[in-house]
Every structure is written in C-alpha cells, then in structure tokens.
Amino acid sequence: MTTSAATPHLIDDGPLTRYHRKLIAACSGGPFLDGYLLSIVGVALAGASTELGLGAGALGLAGAASLVGLFLGSLIFGPVTDRIGRKVMYTVDLLAMIAASAACLFITDGLQLILLRLVVGLAIGADYPIATALLTEWMPRKRRGAVIGWLSTIWLVGAIVAYLVGFALTSLYGPEAWRWMLASGAVFGAIVMLLRLGAHESPRWLVAKGRIEEARVAVSTALEREVTTEDILALTADEEAEAKTSFRSLLAAPFLKRVMFCGLTWMCISLPQFALFTYGPIILAQFGLGNGGAEETLGQIVLNLGFLLGSLPALRWVETYGRRPLMIWTFVAAAVFLLPLGLWPEGPGWLVMVSFFLFTLASGAGTILVFIYPNELFPTSIRASAVGLATAISRIGAAIGTYMVPLSLSGLGTGPTMLIGVGLTVLGLLISIAWAEETRNKSLASLSTQIMSTVKP
Structure with missing residues (x-):
C-alpha cells in the first residue's frame, strides 16, 4: 500500500518552512565540524611530527586514525540511530567531538x-x-538533492576554515601551535550544539515506530499548520513495506549492490581528497612548492577552495541534469586532470597547481553525491544503517590509503602515487557506469516501494 500519486505527501510535496531552514543550519553544523576536524590535522601534523618525533609509520597512523574511527563509528552507530532515533544520537556524538578536541591540549x-x-x-x-x-x-x-548536497559543500567550508585557522596560528606562533589547532574544534563544536537545540525527531522514523502523536506534533511545527492524526496515518502507508527490513537486509539482495555502489564510489572520491586534506602541505612540498613553512598551507587553502567552487554549480546540476550523469562525468574529469601529475611530477610549479586545482573542481562536483545517494536509495527503517555501512566501506579504504600515502611518497615517489589516484578515479567511473541509478525528483516513498517490490517475501 502506498500513498496515491494524486494525494500530496505531507513532507515530500510540502513547502520549505522556517523550521526546514533551521534544521538545514543545524544539520550543516555536523559536516562543517567534520570537515574542520578531519582537515585541521593536515596542518597540525607538521608541528606534531617534529615535537613528538613521529616517523613515517606513526605519521601515517596519526593521519589515518580518525578515518579508522570514522569507519567504526559509522558502522556501529548507524544501526543504533535506526533503533533509538536520530535526535538522541544527534547530541551525543557532538559531546564526544568536543571532549576529544579539548583533550588535545594535553597531548604529550x-x-x-x-x-x-x-x-x-x-x-x-x-x-x-x-x-x-x-x-x-x-x-x-x-x-x-540540493539540500543534502549542501552538506558536502559545507563540509568543504569546514575544511577551508580549518586551513585558514591553521595558517593563522602557524604564521603567528609557528608549528608549535599544533595543540591549539586540534583543540580549536571544541569551540566550533559548542556553536553547533547550540544550533541543534529545538530539533524534532524524524516523523518518518516516529511513524515507523508507532509514535503517531509525536510525529503529528513535529510535522505541525515544521509545516506551521495544524496536522491531524489522519494526515499522519497516511505516512504509515509508506512505511508498511519497510517494517521487516533490518541491518542484516543490507548484506543481501537487493540492497547489497546499492551498498557496494555507495561505499565504493564514495571511497574512490574521498581517498584522493583525504590524501590532499591530510597531507596537502607535505605533497605540495614534494612537488617543490614551498620550503616547509606557511607557503604549503596557503597552497592547500587554494586547493580546498577548488573543492568548494566545484561543488557550488553541482548543487544545481544535480537537480537539472540528474545524479547519474553528474557522478559519471565527475570521475571522467578528475582522472583527466590528475593524470599530468602522475606523468610529469617534475613539471613546473604552475602546471602542478593548475592540474591540482582542476582536479579539485571536478572532485568537488562529485562530492555532493556521497550523501545524496545513500540517503535516497534505502528505506527509512534502515536508512541510517545504510549510510553508516556505506560510510564504513568508503572510510576503511580511505584509512588504508591515507596511511599508505606518506609511505608511497617516500618509497614510490610522487608520480606513481598520483597515478594510483588516477586508477582510483577510473575504478569509480566503471562502478558508476555499471550501477549508478537516477533518483532525481522521486519521492522517498516511491524509491522505497521500488526497492521493496524486489524483496522476496
């Protein structure tokens, strides 16, 4: 049973209200903080490695540790979020971020x-x-599509702010300010916590759990009009087919292919990105740009701006041209622009920066899809679990790759390391051609019905 196509859906076909805008700001705070925390280490490691005496292996572990944690956190807490709700976990994770960031002041x-x-x-x-x-x-x-894609864009804003803060602290106090760089995440975390006050639980999740009255109050607040219990019960029709799905369902047909598509393409996009976010100054120095000072950080800021600028037009393209063509052409362009760095690593500085910058533009456009696809391709009852599993797949690959970057740079050299990045983008292209679906302008209900209709009873 599904809602009739002639009957407007309360949420899918509803207006964008003040509550929606407040929720966008609140949810954007998380990706901003994520981008900030994962990127500030790229600047801090230069000072930390010298003061703490980190070798190539330890440096790789320090850079990859957060990605390993991200793998475990998304794998564990995605199913937990589906069980106990989005709102509770929405606060707990921020408290952990703030505490761990503040504790960095005392690292010895x-x-x-x-x-x-x-x-x-x-x-x-x-x-x-x-x-x-x-x-x-x-x-x-x-x-x-544009709103969920915006979360990836604001992630890039967080990364840029991280490098601006790192550049400012390095310029004023030198590399020795690395503890303050890492601890600064606690300040932004407190701001995000304030933004999240007053958020409502997902009405779709509440309906799926039988908490109809709570869903009615939440939707009435969001839509700024009175909503009846009968209106809310209409949402139940969209959830009935999903009732028997569980985390285990993600490991079997028809969900497994979608999980692998989301996770592997996310990995192919994020691994080269994280290599730049985490080791950008080091990589630029390997190409002969800078001499170990703030110049590499400034170059990193330029590259991060490329990721951001590339994502902005993609927020429109994802709704006008669609998800599938955007994903495919992102990988094509990224491979083309990264290739010169692998074939001519000793090229002039302008070629290095131009190639890197064009790569970041292309990669930035595809970045907005890494949140859109896993949230659209799975039903409400396992949506957070699916996002968590796709994140885990992407991050375990990114963690291994990030750990290997300093070893590859020192052992193989910059050219072969860049060619490995080209190979990853080509892999993402092939996976996208084979498995990418088009979800543009489709309701979550219709997407759920489409996938659930293929589930064997």
Missing part, C-alpha cells in the same frame, strides 16, 4: 595523539548517518 606523545584522533573519528562516523538521515527525511523532494 604520539600514542595519545593517535587515540584522540580515533575518538574524533568515532564521533564523526556517528554524525554522518544521523544528520544526513534526519535532514533527508524532513526535506521536500524537489529540494532534497
């Missing part, structure tokens, strides 16, 4: 640095399925 050895970055990653991993699922389940369908 490499092990403490690695462990705290692991905790930060756990909290970030929890936030990915929480914030994106909550926002997806509240958004009208005609705005959903």
Whole structure:
C-alpha cells in the first residue's frame, strides 16, 4: 500500500518552512565540524611530527586514525540511530567531538595523539548517518538533492576554515601551535550544539515506530499548520513495506549492490581528497612548492577552495541534469586532470597547481553525491544503517590509503602515487557506469516501494 500519486505527501510535496531552514543550519553544523576536524590535522601534523618525533609509520597512523574511527563509528552507530532515533544520537556524538578536541591540549606523545584522533573519528562516523538521515527525511523532494548536497559543500567550508585557522596560528606562533589547532574544534563544536537545540525527531522514523502523536506534533511545527492524526496515518502507508527490513537486509539482495555502489564510489572520491586534506602541505612540498613553512598551507587553502567552487554549480546540476550523469562525468574529469601529475611530477610549479586545482573542481562536483545517494536509495527503517555501512566501506579504504600515502611518497615517489589516484578515479567511473541509478525528483516513498517490490517475501 502506498500513498496515491494524486494525494500530496505531507513532507515530500510540502513547502520549505522556517523550521526546514533551521534544521538545514543545524544539520550543516555536523559536516562543517567534520570537515574542520578531519582537515585541521593536515596542518597540525607538521608541528606534531617534529615535537613528538613521529616517523613515517606513526605519521601515517596519526593521519589515518580518525578515518579508522570514522569507519567504526559509522558502522556501529548507524544501526543504533535506526533503533533509538536520530535526535538522541544527534547530541551525543557532538559531546564526544568536543571532549576529544579539548583533550588535545594535553597531548604529550604520539600514542595519545593517535587515540584522540580515533575518538574524533568515532564521533564523526556517528554524525554522518544521523544528520544526513534526519535532514533527508524532513526535506521536500524537489529540494532534497540540493539540500543534502549542501552538506558536502559545507563540509568543504569546514575544511577551508580549518586551513585558514591553521595558517593563522602557524604564521603567528609557528608549528608549535599544533595543540591549539586540534583543540580549536571544541569551540566550533559548542556553536553547533547550540544550533541543534529545538530539533524534532524524524516523523518518518516516529511513524515507523508507532509514535503517531509525536510525529503529528513535529510535522505541525515544521509545516506551521495544524496536522491531524489522519494526515499522519497516511505516512504509515509508506512505511508498511519497510517494517521487516533490518541491518542484516543490507548484506543481501537487493540492497547489497546499492551498498557496494555507495561505499565504493564514495571511497574512490574521498581517498584522493583525504590524501590532499591530510597531507596537502607535505605533497605540495614534494612537488617543490614551498620550503616547509606557511607557503604549503596557503597552497592547500587554494586547493580546498577548488573543492568548494566545484561543488557550488553541482548543487544545481544535480537537480537539472540528474545524479547519474553528474557522478559519471565527475570521475571522467578528475582522472583527466590528475593524470599530468602522475606523468610529469617534475613539471613546473604552475602546471602542478593548475592540474591540482582542476582536479579539485571536478572532485568537488562529485562530492555532493556521497550523501545524496545513500540517503535516497534505502528505506527509512534502515536508512541510517545504510549510510553508516556505506560510510564504513568508503572510510576503511580511505584509512588504508591515507596511511599508505606518506609511505608511497617516500618509497614510490610522487608520480606513481598520483597515478594510483588516477586508477582510483577510473575504478569509480566503471562502478558508476555499471550501477549508478537516477533518483532525481522521486519521492522517498516511491524509491522505497521500488526497492521493496524486489524483496522476496
């Protein structure tokens, strides 16, 4: 049983209200903080590695620890979010982020640095399925793609702000300010916590759990009009087919292919990005740009701006041209622009920066899809679990790759390392051609019905 196509859906076909805008700001705070926390380490590691005496292996662990934590956090807390709700986890993960960031002021050895970055990653991993699922389940369908894509854009804003803060602290106080760089995340975390006050639970999740009156109050507040119990019961029709789905369902047909598509393409996009976010100054120095000072950080800021600028037109393209063509052409362009760095690593500085910048533009456009696809391709009852599992797949690959980057740079050199990045983008292209679906302007109900109709009873 599904809602009639002639009957407007309360949420999918509803207006964008003041509550929606407040929720967008609140949910955006999580990705902003995620981008900030995962990127500030790229600047801090330069000072931390010298003061703490980190070798290539320890440096790789320090850079990859948060990604390992992100893998574990998304894998564990995605199903928890589906069981106990989006709103509770929405706050708990922020408290962990704030505490772990503040504790970085007291680091005295490499092990403490690695462990705290692991905790930060756990909290970030929890936030990915929480914030994106909550926002997806509240958004009208005609705005959903651009709004969820905006979360990736604001992630990039967080990364840029991290490098600006790192650049400012390095310029004023030198690399020795690395503890303050890592601890600064606590300040932004407190701001995000304030933004999240007053958020309502997802009405789709409440309906699925039989909490009809709570869903009615939440929807009435969001839509700024009185909503009856009968209106809310209409939402139940969209959830009935999903009632028997569970986390285990994600490991079997028809969900497994979608999980692998989301996770693997996310990994192919994020691994080269995280290599730049985490080791950008080091990589630029390998190309002969800068001499170990603030110049590399400034170059990193330029590259991060490229990721951001590339994502902005994509917020429109994802609704006009669609998800599938945007994903495919992102990988094509990223591979083309990264290739010169692998073939001519000793090229002039202008070629290095131009190639890197064009790569970031292309990669930034595809970045907005990493939150959109997993939130649209799965029903409400397992949406957070699916996002968590896709995140876990992407991040375990990214963690291994990030750990290997300094070893690859020192062992293989910059050219072969860049060619490995080209290979990853080509892999993402092939997966997208084979498996990418088009979900533009489709209601969550119709997408759920489409996938549930293929589930064997």
